[in-house]
Amino acid sequence: MTYLDHAATTPVLPEVLAAMTEQLARVGNASSLHASGRAARRVAEQSRERLAEALGARPSEVLFTGGGTESDNLAVKGLFWARRAAGTQRRRLVVSPAEHHAVLDSVEWLVKHDGAEVTWLPVEPSGRIRPEALAEALGDGRDVAVASVMWANNEIGTVSDIAALAATAHAVGVPLHTDAVQAVGQVPVDFGASGVDALTMTGHKLGGPMGAGALLLRRDAECTPLLHGGGQERDVRSGTLDVAAIVGLAVATVTAVGRREERAEQVGALRDRLVRGVTAEVPDARLNGAPLDDVLAGGPGRLPGNAHLSFPGAEGDALLMLLDARGIECSTGSACSAGVARPSHVLLAVGADGERARSSLRFSLGHTSTDSDVDAVLEVIGPVVERARRAGLGRR
Amino acid sequence: MRVLAAMSGGVDSAVAAALAVDAGHDVTGVHLALSQDRQTLRSGSRGCCSVEDSHDARRVADELGIPFYVWDLAERFTEDVVDDFVAEYAAGRTPNPCLRCNERIKFSAVLDRALSLGFDAVVTGHHARLAGGELRRSVDAAKDQSYVLGVLTPEQLAAAWFPLGGMTKDRVREIAAERGFAVATKPDSHDICFIPDGDTRGFLARRLGSLPGPVVDASTGATVGEHDGAYGFTVGQRKGLGVTAGDSRPRYVLGIEPVSRTVTIGTADLAVVDEVRTAVPTWTGAAPALPGRFEVQLRAHGTPVACEVTAGDGGLRIALAQPQRGVAPGQSAVLYEPDAVRGDRVVGQAAVADAR
Numbered sequence A: 001m002t003y004l005d006h007a008a009t010t011p012v013l014p015e016v017l018a019a020m021t022e023q024l025a026r027v028g029n030a031s032s033l034h035a036s037g038r039a040a041r042r043v044a045e046q047s048r049e050r051l052a053e054a055l056g057a058r059p060s061e062v063l064f065t066g067g068g069t070e071s072d073n074l075a076v077k078g079l080f081w082a083r084r085a086a087g088t089q090r091r092r093l094v095v096s097p098a099e100h101h102a103v104l105d106s107v108e109w110l111v112k113h114d115g116a117e118v119t120w121l122p123v124e125p126s127g128r129i130r131p132e133a134l135a136e137a138l139g140d141g142r143d144v145a146v147a148s149v150m151w152a153n154n155e156i157g158t159v160s161d162i163a164a165l166a167a168t169a170h171a172v173g174v175p176l177h178t179d180a181v182q183a184v185g186q187v188p189v190d191f192g193a194s195g196v197d198a199l200t201m202t203g204h205k206l207g208g209p210m211g212a213g214a215l216l217l218r219r220d221a222e223c224t225p226l227l228h229g230g231g232q233e234r235d236v237r238s239g240t241l242d243v244a245a246i247v248g249l250a251v252a253t254v255t256a257v258g259r260r261e262e263r264a265e266q267v268g269a270l271r272d273r274l275v276r277g278v279t280a281e282v283p284d285a286r287l288n289g290a291p292l293d294d295v296l297a298g299g300p301g302r303l304p305g306n307a308h309l310s311f312p313g314a315e316g317d318a319l320l321m322l323l324d325a326r327g328i329e330c331s332t333g334s335a336c337s338a339g340v341a342r343p344s345h346v347l348l349a350v351g352a353d354g355e356r357a358r359s360s361l362r363f364s365l366g367h368t369s370t371d372s373d374v375d376a377v378l379e380v381i382g383p384v385v386e387r388a389r390r391a392g393l394g395r396r
Numbered sequence B: 001m002r003v004l005a006a007m008s009g010g011v012d013s014a015v016a017a018a019l020a021v022d023a024g025h026d027v028t029g030v031h032l033a034l035s036q037d038r039q040t041l042r043s044g045s046r047g048c049c050s051v052e053d054s055h056d057a058r059r060v061a062d063e064l065g066i067p068f069y070v071w072d073l074a075e076r077f078t079e080d081v082v083d084d085f086v087a088e089y090a091a092g093r094t095p096n097p098c099l100r101c102n103e104r105i106k107f108s109a110v111l112d113r114a115l116s117l118g119f120d121a122v123v124t125g126h127h128a129r130l131a132g133g134e135l136r137r138s139v140d141a142a143k144d145q146s147y148v149l150g151v152l153t154p155e156q157l158a159a160a161w162f163p164l165g166g167m168t169k170d171r172v173r174e175i176a177a178e179r180g181f182a183v184a185t186k187p188d189s190h191d192i193c194f195i196p197d198g199d200t201r202g203f204l205a206r207r208l209g210s211l212p213g214p215v216v217d218a219s220t221g222a223t224v225g226e227h228d229g230a231y232g233f234t235v236g237q238r239k240g241l242g243v244t245a246g247d248s249r250p251r252y253v254l255g256i257e258p259v260s261r262t263v264t265i266g267t268a269d270l271a272v273v274d275e276v277r278t279a280v281p282t283w284t285g286a287a288p289a290l291p292g293r294f295e296v297q298l299r300a301h302g303t304p305v306a307c308e309v310t311a312g313d314g315g316l317r318i319a320l321a322q323p324q325r326g327v328a329p330g331q332s333a334v335l336y337e338p339d340a341v342r343g344d345r346v347v348g349q350a351a352v353a354d355a356r
Helices: A014-024 A033-052 A068-086 A101-113 A131-138 A162-171 A243-258 A260-281 A316-325 A345-347 A354-358 A371-390 B011-022 B050-064 B072-091 B099-118 B154-158 B169-178 B200-207
Strands: A060-064 A092-095 A117-120 A146-149 A176-179 A196-202 A211-217 A306-310 A360-362 B002-006 B026-033 B068-072 B122-124 B128-131 B134-137 B211-215 B223-227 B251-257 B262-267 B272-278 B292-297 B307-311 B317-326 B334-338 B346-354
Touching: A014 A243, A033 A060, A033 A243, A060 A068, A060 A260, A068 A101, A068 A146, A068 A196, A068 A211, A092 A101, A092 A131, A101 A117, A131 A146, A131 A162, A131 B026, A131 B068, A162 A176, A196 B002, A243 B317, A260 A306, A260 A371, A260 B251, A316 A360, A316 A371, A345 A354, A354 A360, B002 B011, B002 B099, B011 B026, B011 B050, B011 B169, B050 B068, B068 B122, B072 B200, B099 B122, B099 B154, B134 B346, B317 B346
Parallel strands: A092 A117, A092 A146, A146 A176, A176 A196, B002 B026, B002 B122, B026 B068, B211 B262
Antiparallel strands: A060 A211, A196 A211, A306 A360, B128 B134, B211 B223, B251 B262, B272 B317, B272 B346, B292 B307, B292 B334, B307 B317, B334 B346
8 A cells, every 4th residue: 555645544553552552541531630630630741842842832832632623613713702802903913825624614604694704815826825915915904803824735836934024013013923734844834933822733634633633823922712511722722632632633743743843854855756756757747836856945945745737638537547456545535425536725826727737736745654565556647637638527 | 346326315326336446446426406496405315415414424424434525516407407397398399307307417427527637437326227338227116217317328327336226115115224224214305406396387487487378178178277387287187277177077187288379188087198290219228129019117116018019200209008197208218128037128218299
């Protein structure tokens, strides 16, 4: 099996598995006052501290959640509600159209049900959001509740300069949320230094468990809760702490961040070989997103594990199926709940036409990727693309 | 053999896929997304293309351990089946959308794509027998679907596989239950999949709007009423005419004239025909020698009638041994060669152009 879909989820790290297994064998609600509860609380708080340290945050800024989707919903809706409550003229959201659906659909829900308005940011052909574009969309910022721009795009891997964007937003008094689900562990992420007000991250994209994530939220950021109950997590996110998942999340984050530089070099080299090899086999294949060696503010401008390519004349879902049949697992990007492949909204946002958007594949490499994975793709990609091209999708 | 199993989410296609796996083939499941509005959950299990059905199909594929994908054919289905359905009614004809879907979607767009992707055959849960290139009725007369497959050509049949033709529907459900498929007890779908509430007239009214015209009684030539759209009528229809003619004898729709939008009605004696003329036929195998004697079925679940078929005017002239009521232009006249042992063989079909 050649697993090249790390942007969807990653294999659990052995140290995560060990730490979680140990924790699962214990009893104790971190909110209980007795010895078992105190022990659970201690483990959860140690995890909070370790995770905070790895990401340049203070422990009190870490809110554990059920994952990236919850964190995005909490940030977008919670910041919107709190900011509008403090100033009723703040009804506008300023958002990139290339965001993950957890952000987009939260925004659209607020527009449809809660009187919000949205300004969609222009996206560079590379997928990047420029501070100038944000500044223009914010205007004087008086009517803006919150802005949201992802740190790195989940489909095409483009990184934006989040520190510059945060400074731009703050210049007109607007808080910035960033979805850093793909960025953490792949590119340097320092919450405090970036200046953002809220940051979404999740465990299963970096070797941790599914269903465990965090929203890093500045102490001075007002955020209305989505989940009401026992008042855990600063009263912003109620719910019994899932201590085993939190331990797994923290171990994964600390490990991934600690090995980031070394890993990025390895994974980046494999990715470069993959892209060069594929374009040698299929000369008209086109790389989407920023160039492989793109540099942004002294760091990588593209996720080292991301290879997103369009194969003109071939349908992405035919390519995926043919590769799957040959033991190679990758992704076409978005699919609706019924599993219908849709042209990627990210590619459409960067100005690709529907045809190019439908003809694309995402290979995402990660901590288990090897040279033989790359070899496996290069061995079959030529004939697979050729076959897919012969098989249009019943289109005329 | 590499086989593509078209999986609707119903019990028939689930069992067909399972039988293909049992037979040792390399099977891949595909659900066809045919509805433009995927998120609209249909009521109950009706409608062959709801999100719920896609999930049901996926559940079965996962249990079988076969790859499963959703193919989006909504655009083609809309053009080739739904729009065609509306246009046919607008032209005063009565189409069969299932037959059109088999002709243009399942055994054309899907089959073509499957073959180009390297598959050898497409397996479906249709109730019909297919062996040695000969298409025959299912052993389960009540569930037989050979009528809606009658439009297939030898090339299409060569790459098709219908493993359920030799068993009853009850047996299909038993197999599904034995395997623990949740769809074992899923109700049969009876409606046209894109009209899940069964209100064809309402659907057409939304698409075509109000197109009023007269209802004329054939025996007197008198206008006996008005209608909102001739598309609401089918030749042979008795109920829901919304008019009362002079006497109390039941009236039937005799004909629909789309330009003047005239719906002609008449008494039972006028509603019967014994000769049918058709458009150009298609054959499931080599074209038969004509004139010839066959049985003809004039609508889905209709009773077959003995007939003599001659070639004429580019189409067929079908002389019926017993007069029939409700032979509507646009319907398919499917010809069978009776065979009590192996099942009646489908010879071919042609669309009814005119009946008298």
